[in-house]
Amino acid sequence: xxxxxxxxxxxxxxxxxxxxxxxxxxxxxxxxxxxxxxxxxxxxxxxxxxxxxxxxxxxxxxxxxxxxxxxxxxxxxxxxxxxxxxxxxxxxxxxxxxxxxxxxxxxxxxxxxxxxxxxxxxxxxxxxxxxxxxxxxxxxxxxxxxxxxxxxxxxxxxxxxxxxxxxxxxxxxxxxxxxxxxxxxxxxxxxxxxxxxxxxxxxxxxxxxxx
Numbered sequence: 001x002x003x004x005x006x007x008x009x010x011x012x013x014x015x016x017x018x019x020x021x022x023x024x025x026x027x028x029x030x031x032x033x034x035x036x037x038x039x040x041x042x043x044x045x046x047x048x049x050x051x052x053x054x055x056x057x058x059x060x061x062x063x064x065x066x067x068x069x070x071x072x073x074x075x076x077x078x079x080x081x082x083x084x085x086x087x088x089x090x091x092x093x094x095x096x097x098x099x100x101x102x103x104x105x106x107x108x109x110x111x112x113x114x115x116x117x118x119x120x121x122x123x124x125x126x127x128x129x130x131x132x133x134x135x136x137x138x139x140x141x142x143x144x145x146x147x148x149x150x151x152x153x154x155x156x157x158x159x160x161x162x163x164x165x166x167x168x169x170x171x172x173x174x175x176x177x178x179x180x181x182x183x184x185x186x187x188x189x190x191x192x193x194x195x196x197x198x199x200x201x202x203x204x205x206x207x208x209x210x211x
Contacts, residue, residue, distance in 0.1 A: 039202070064093055064100075071103050080107045096127055105137060114144040132161035136168055143175045151175055166196035182209055 061069070067090040074083035084107055090100040101124050108117035121138035124131065139154035155172035164166060173188025186209045193202040 017057050064090055064097065067093075068099055068103070071100070075103065075107065080111055083107055098124060102128075102134075105141075107132075107174060109137070109141065109144075112144075117141040118145065130161060132158045132165065132168065135161065136171055139175065140171060143178070148175075148179060164195060166199050166202070168191040169195065170199060170202050173202075177205070185209065 007134045009186070046137035056182065067086045070086040071083045071090070074080070074086060084104070087100050087104045087107070090097060091104070094100070101120055105117050105120040105124065106115070108120060118141040123142055124134045124137065135154045135158040139151045139158065142148070142151035142154065152172075152175070153169070155175060158165075159172065165187050169188045173185045173192060176182075176186035176188060186206065188204045189205045189209070192199055193206060196202075
């Protein structure tokens with residue numbers, strides 16, 4: 001036997017050894033488990049087998065999201081009773097959900113339940129004391145309740161937190177106007193219009209007070 005033939009024999013032996021080792025090791029691919037997706041959105045199939053494509057399923061909204069959507073739709077229709085039912089259920093799930101509380105406060109103001117609105121806005125401020133929009137809303141609730149000192153305090157706080165937001169100045173001016181403090185109100189209307197020239201109602205109040 002030549003050296004070349006001996007080398008071929010050794011190579012053939014190694015190949016057979018590796019083949020039978022793989023065959024009886026149990027690690028070779030088995031039918032039904034020869035593909036394992038590495039990530040959740042791997043797709044199987046494609047152009048050759050479009051009927052075998054798997055994709056990530058659509059994630060369903062949570063119950064909280066569903067209730068908030070229901071409330072938004074009811075508010076848009078001005079069906080405040082239905083909106084309150086949805087928001088009440090949402091607040092059972094999470095009593096501190098700020099989105100639900102803000103919507104509930106809005107409904108309370110629209111239905112003239114000002115004491116209820118006051119409680120809701122006070123709770124919102126306990127969760128975030130630097131929310132300028134809640135300070136403004138609470139100021140309006142206090143004004144409706146005749147608690148003018150508290151109303152002024154929260155109007156001023158809303159302006160302090162966001163002095164460039166025209167509606168804060170406008171709302172404070174409205175409160176001052178209702179109290180007969182027209183000179184101070186005029187300053188507020190002018191500031192609101194200076195910040196937002198599309199706030200035509202502020203311009204109307206300026207013209208009325210200066211006319």
